[in-house]
Amino acid sequence: MNRTRIWRWRMALTTFLILLAAGGFMLFKTSPLAKQGTGDTQVSSITIFALKGCGGCSKAMGVMEQMEAASPAYRYQYFSISEDTEAVNRYGIAEHPTILFLNAQEEELGRLTEDISSDRILRELEDLGANGARPPKGTILSAIPSTMPSVTLHAYDPHSGLFTPVSQYVQTDTSVRYPKVSAMTMLTQLGDLLPPELESAIPDGITFVEIRTEHGVTVVELSPSFRAFTDSEEGNRAEQAIALTLQTFEGVNGVQVVSGAYRSDILYAENLAGRSDEKSDYLLNPDTPLPHMSSVKEYNAAILHASHLAVMPCFCGCGEAGHSSNLNCYYAQEDDGRLTPTTHAKFCQTCLDVTNMYLEGRQQGLSLKEIRQSVDQAYQGIEPTNTPLPLN
Known part of the structure; x- marks a missing residue:
């Protein structure tokens, strides 16, 4: 008798668990969380990215307005290339005008970038309905890049x-x-x-x-x-x-x-072909991107004036780290001549100040020797890097 009751209890428990699992599956299937992974291929909105003053963009905007009046079933979105940078980067917009076809989850299903007309938009909608989404062509960039482009x-x-x-x-x-x-x-x-x-x-x-x-x-x-x-x-x-x-x-x-x-x-x-000398003197090492920073002007100057900053000392104590000039605060030079960026100057105001003194001296028409003398005098009494003197 006890065995019969135990058997019935186990059967009831098993049935309950099966029903609970089935109910949970159905609940998940109809939840918003489940919908995120359903691969929705139905176009919900038509979005344009345009630049003010662009003739092709003005024409495409007119087409969008006509579409909005004729086909109100879709949601229409208008973005500016120069102002809506988060959306530009999110969808990897690389040219204008660009029209995106998005599903209800704001995921890209397709895009148009050339010769935009009502007929092309309608053909694209028919093609997406018949053949499904195509992979986005753009490169996805973060809104605030972790590396400097x-x-x-x-x-x-x-x-x-x-x-x-x-x-x-x-x-x-x-x-x-x-x-x-x-x-x-x-x-x-x-x-x-x-x-x-x-x-x-x-x-x-x-x-x-x-x-x-x-x-x-x-x-x-x-x-x-x-x-x-x-x-x-x-x-x-x-x-x-x-x-x-x-x-x-x-x-x-x-x-x-x-x-x-x-x-x-x-x-x-x-x-x-043959019009570029393909020199590496002013090129970065592409394998080492520079972390996000604000001192873009000085880093750009160091690329173009590497040979001059190589005869400008630094006074932040970086000589102990093996630096021999202000240039080393920005870049290390590879064997092929390319510059590998370092983050030292990003965190050091002294490094940036020396570079700006060089730039100001150059704008005043001073020679390298005269700029070097000004830098040395400004930091008199502070231990410099062991930096060679300029030849002129």
Whole structure:
């Protein structure tokens, strides 16, 4: 009798546990947590990323407004490339205009970046409905990068007649952390930062307006003042430097420069073969990114003026750590000449001050010897690094 009761009790308990597990499964299946992993492939919202002043963006915005009036079943979102940097980085937006198709969880299902029209949007919606989501094309970046992004610009070496690649960190305090836009903006502003042996390939007074993609070609628009240089040696140099700089980005091949009604020839990578001297003097070691910091100006200066900061001492006591100059506070130099960033100067105001004294002296037209004398005098009585004197 007791055995029968025990058997019945076990059967009842087993049934209860089975029902409890089944109920728990059904509860999980219908919960929001479960929905996060369901792989929702239904388009819920259509989102555009645009840049103010961009002609292609204005056209795409008009298309979006027409779609919103004609197809109210979707949610429509409008983001600015220059202001909504968190969203730009979250979705890896690399060009404008860009239209994303998102599900209810704000996950990307597909994107359009060229020749945006109502017909293309409708065809994309039909394709996504029939064939499902496609992997996002963008590179996902964090809103606040843990490492400093850098770009490779191209300066002109008048002695060789070739272009020299130059690494520069992108300013993190700008509202635009959009690599190609940053690269073009920095390229047009590079002149005052370069060491004496290099020149900016962009003529004075020329400014960057916008960058866009047309039929697979990367188009860079410059200010109207560039038209005075078209079909000249200076203008050709500027166009080549722009193309070489942009071709360091993955997926960029053909590059065209426009200014008003002027359009240059399309420059492809094969057209520019041999135009870069491929020097490593001003390049970073790509395997060692620099941790996030605010002293971008000084680190960029140290890349371009490495040979000069190598004859500027430091006075923070870093000689005991094996430093022989102010340059060592920023970079160690590899055997191939590339610079490996260090974090020492990031935390040391003395290192930054010495670099800024050098930059100020250079702006005043002082020689290296005169700048060195000023630095030594400013820190008189403090033990310096064992730094060689400049030759001139």
